[in-house]
Amino acid sequence: MKGVVFTEFLEMVESRFSADMVDDIIEDAGIKSGGAYTAVGSYPFAEMVALVTALSQRSGLEPQALIYAFGHYLFGRFALLYPYSIQGCSCAFMVLSNIEKHIHQEVQKLYPDAQLPHIEVLSSDERCLSLLYSSPRCLAPLASGLIQGALDHFGEQGRIVAEPLNDDGSKVRFVVELV
Template identity: 40%
Template sequence: MKGIIFTEFLDIVESRFGLDVCQQMLDDAGVDGIYTTVGSYDHRILVKMIVCLSKITDISSEALQEVYGEALFVRLLSTMPMMDNWELPTGTFSFIEQVERHIHIEVKKLYPNANPPQFDFISKTSAQMILDYISARCFSHVCLGLIRGCVHHFNENMDIEMEPVSQDQSHVRFTLTLNVG
């Protein structure tokens, strides 16, 4: 997993919970917390930190992942260069399509060993999108937070349903329904 995910997580933990909680989380997880944005790290370290943070804050790990995903969207968006072949997204649906069609492809070009999650688009109308999230890392709640961050960015009113397809949540179906009016 790319280091930017780790560095942003630590920044978000520190800003939301303070330096003392961040340090306690690192100590409890048995990690030093030294990550670079371009490095590659085992995703299980992030899982371990989230579990430790959950114990410290008494907030479920799923809720923490969602909050993290929502904050991460804003941070990743601000660092993302616009690509020549990219249509400017006009809303959540078009943005999510661009992630799979362009951003993940560019990530794989830059980092050949990268294994970003996959989105399989099941159906789409002007008011509803159904897509499957597939990732061996099982961060579906981070994905839910990222989607919420995207919805907020585009100032849309949307219902988001998340239904596990596999028990370990490595495959989850999202149904996004735009509320118009």
């Protein structure tokens, strides 16, 4: 997993909880890196799992809720750090429809070894967008948070329904309906 995801996660923890919480979860997680991440480095996904688990134990919040909150936070950060990724998009559906064709291609240019989820547009109209999320990392709550972050960024109200298509959560259909 790319280091930028780790650095942004720790920044979210610091902004939402405290710098002490960051230190505490790094210690609790017992991770090999010791929490020293660079944005361009690559780190084991297991370290992210350990950090989220430690944050869940300390905060009392469910891991899935923390992952969702991180996804929401991450959209705002990516929009700020990589404004070209949403340039020319006037609504959340435009951004979400361009993830695979544009955004992930740009990410691969910056981070050639990045292992990204696959996001396929199943159907789209003015009010409803259906996406297929596929990833062996099973981070559908992160994707859901990113979707909500996109809606919020563009000042749109929507309902997001996540429908797991298998038992392990590696394939999920998202239906986003504007309200």
